Amino acid sequence: MKCPVCGNSDTRVVDSRLTGEGYAIRRRRECEKCRFRFSTYEQMEILDLIVIKKDGKREPYSREKLKQGLKRSLEKRPVTVKQFHKLIAQIERSIQKQRKNEISSLEIGEIAMKHLKKLDKVAYIRFASVYRAFEDLDIFQQELSQLITKNGKKLSSNKKK
Ligand SMILES: [Zn+2]
Incomplete structure (x- = not known):
């Protein structure tokens, strides 16, 4: 990869570490010519779907x-x-x-x-x-009422009274 400062194509990796639970990699690079240091980030990308x-x-x-x-x-x-x-x-x-x-x-x-x-x-x-x-509105309403009950608001019990 080219150096972003001088455009020299000789850059070397000085450090690399896994990130994103091991599904991505961050590399520290140094330009052989001007010694500028920069980082690159490599991650999975879905391109052909x-x-x-x-x-x-x-x-x-x-x-x-x-x-x-x-x-x-x-x-x-x-x-x-x-x-x-x-x-x-x-x-x-x-x-x-x-x-x-x-x-x-x-x-x-x-x-x-x-x-x-x-x-x-x-x-x-x-x-x-x-x-x-x-x-599937029924499932949606089920989920919603479960959520409301869990939050302790119990709307249904008020209705019955
Ligand atoms: Zn450079």
């Missing part, structure tokens, strides 16, 4: 799209940037494990929901309500 959307259209997988959908669900939730990155990595690893060339947006949604549920229940409900739309 096609997503089949609900309307049947196909498009290349986009991490950005996944991030945006999840960000909306996580708005004002107590989730750190680090946790968010971990979530994305977990979802992408699950996608990779399927070893597919094509995947439906619904499948991605299901995978995302599975991981989101473990991280933040409210965000999960938000995400699920958008993703599942009105296809």
Whole structure:
């Protein structure tokens, strides 16, 4: 890799360490010519996966799209940037494990929901309500009432009185 300062193509790795639970690598490099030190970051990227959307259209997988959908669900939730990155990595690893060339947006949604549920229940409900739309409203309402009961608000008992 070229040096960003002088453009010299001889740079050597002076240090490298695993990060992101071992699924990414950070390298410290030094330019042989001007001694400038810089870092590179290597991580898994899904480049050759096609997503089949609900309307049947196909498009290349986009991490950005996944991030945006999840960000909306996580708005004002107590989730750190680090946790968010971990979530994305977990979802992408699950996608990779399927070893597919094509995947439906619904499948991605299901995978995302599975991981989101473990991280933040409210965000999960938000995400699920958008993703599942009105296809299985019963399940959605079940999840919602379970959540409300767990929070100790017990709306159902008030209704009965
Ligand atoms: Zn240089």
